[in-house]
Amino acid sequence: MFKSKIFNFVFFSLLLVIVFFFSLFLGTYDFQPLLLAKFLCNKIIPGAFPGNWPDSYETVILNIRLPRVLLAMLVGAALSTAGASFQGLFKNPLVEPYTLGLSTGAGFGAALALAFLPGKLSVSLVAFTFGLLAAFLAYSLARQKGETPVVSLVLAGVIVSALFSALISLVQYVVDPLKVQGIVFWLMGGLNLATWKDIQTAGPFIMFSILLLILLGWRLNILSLGDAEAKSLGLDVEKNKGLIVVLATLAASCAVAVSGVIGWIGLMVPHIVRMLVGPDHTQLLPLSALAGAAFLLLADDMARTIFTYEIPVGVITTLLGAPFFAYLLKKAKGGWM
């Protein structure tokens, strides 16, 4: 079924469009589909589609649902593309965007900001900074004699993660118990506080890094054969590897900064897409971006509608991810695909 590149691209794009509109309509406030379509078209081309809609369309759609839906798409695309890139680079389908300790670093940053700094923007900013710092720390820890072997990278990630999770515990221990709740909630990951501001600040960086990663897809194919092979094909392995790590880390840190730690999606989505269309990264990366956007949207729809109150979307993705991972482990018996 997924033999033609064009078909694949159209299929995943359509999937995303359908999920997008479905998510816009979904919620306690009901819309008339046709009127809503008109309203949206009118927003894109002002005055082209006049109609009568209540003011609530403006407030609910424009200020609440649309930013949340767009942010879910951005974050889902960022985590999935970064995950696919890391998996290719590390020659291992089981790594994820957080392998370098990025999420615990960002978590510590967020905890610091929530505990000691005022304002929401500073939380994103500090989380972003510490996410990058953690990844950079792991990368330089793994680097020896101008080379960064994959095993060292993974181990360095474990070390950095351990360090920052101890620091998170420390912050939680010393801070006012009321604030601990906020930290815990942030660590679970959620999109309920999405604003246009988040999209404006994180969006451009995420789009930029996803685009460049997609363009580097063919080189990633070569890198995924291993260092010695890539070198013998004339690639400047360290330069290319560094570039891909930086871009994937940038995308994932932006995502973490605006949404908290949303786990598993960066592992699951590329895996599913690879099963469907094969491992070629020139296809895998753009399709993972589309599928990741759709996947996180659906997960977020579940998070906000299953119960009368919201549950963190990170809990949903983990609840879906763990059994999926268990299934893979049993099915693959060590030989991945």
Place this chain on the structure above:
Amino acid sequence: MINVDKIKFSYENMPVLKGISLEIPAGKVLTLLGPNGSGKTTLLKCLNASLKPQEGIVYLDGQDIWSMKKQELAKLSATLYQSHVAAFPYNVEDIVLMGRAPYLEGLFALPDKEDKKIVEEVLEELGISHFAQRPYTHLSGGERQLVLLARALAQQPKVLFLDEPTAPLDFKNTLGVLSKVRELSKKKNLVVIMSLHDPNHALLFSDLLAFVKKGEIVAFGQPSSIVTPENMQSVYNVEVDVLSHNSLPFIVPKIR
């Protein structure tokens, strides 16, 4: 074609190559024979610029390999490692296409129709067009080596390095790969430098032979003239008889 001038290499303070010189003209197959740990692999790594010798220079086509860009070097020489397992099930065609990487200029360049045509030709040449669409990970060891050979050819090199290319192969595939390599060397005027374990394979498939022992070349020349009981005794410490069959020499170890 390839000219090796007194290279020395040591890991930490352990000398592995102690001044090796070689000169191989185009179209010749050189086999390196020697016991494990004699420095064959290290020598190959110095020749393909994976390792930088502390002393001495390797010239390829008249140029010092360390003065060249890696990308330029990959147009001149290709390497086949002992065995390679890909983590992802790329198609055979995609794997071979990666051999075109040194010819792509710019970070975002993609292979074009011309590159794909070259890949088709190479697959045809090696007689493996019929599994162009199969996943590389599902191939047998022998098929996989042929695919990697195809990728090396897609680089259109003048020199081919092979590090124990037949180690994971069975009897038939070993002969298949080695005779293919020899045939290509003649047809494309390639220098082939490979390390092998079996002296009989060296006798069958190479034009030149070098015995490597403790980081030095102790004998060099035409295989039939230097695979002697004396050399086998001094390099491997194994007693052999040299027999002749259809005017080709082959050796039989004396087992007591």
